[in-house]
Amino acid sequence: MLPFRRGAAITANDVKLSTTKYDHESYQAGPLMPGSYTFKLEGSTGSAKKQVDLMGQANVGKAVKLLTTTTTTSTDDVDENDSDDTEDSNQHHTGKALSVLSKDAATAVSVMANKEDRDADDYTYVESQPWDNVTEIKLYDEDSDKLVDTYRYDKKNDILAKYDDATSKFVEVK
Known part of the structure; x- marks a missing residue:
């Protein structure tokens, strides 16, 4: 499942799968063969990328989140506590997926x-x-x-x- 913004292209290994029609939409790709995939979300509001290894029974129905944030031209509303929502960022998490x-x-x-x-x-x-x-x-x-x-x-x-x-x-x- 891939949550994202309207009009964004969804690709897997640079092959276009779909274009989003709504904000906060989910898309289910598959069935996919076991292997390594790079899922990308690219649109006018941002982009995100996630590398996923789909190997065997443990990855059936695996959810992949590609989240983007909208950008604004105003600098007055900047919250310095906001974090980057893209899954490919280097944010450290305490636990495992x-x-x-x-x-x-x-x-x-x-x-x-x-x-x-x-x-x-x-x-x-x-x-x-x-x-x-x-x-x-x-x-x-x-x-x-x-x-x-x-x-x-x-x-x-x-x-x-x-x-x-x-x-x-x-x-x-x-």
């Missing part, structure tokens, strides 16, 4: 996303394994890189728990 997590961590994220009604692609993740069969996932906001929540998933018993700051304990998510 969903696509590079271990199988157990990806399962934990999937369970969390379903039970908590969260979009798994909005976060980066730090995974650890405090005990056998238990995976701990720390969610970091993809844009601000701030810790959002911490979960533990017991795959043997299929139990998801969320860390509660008030009690300093993990509480089961029903």
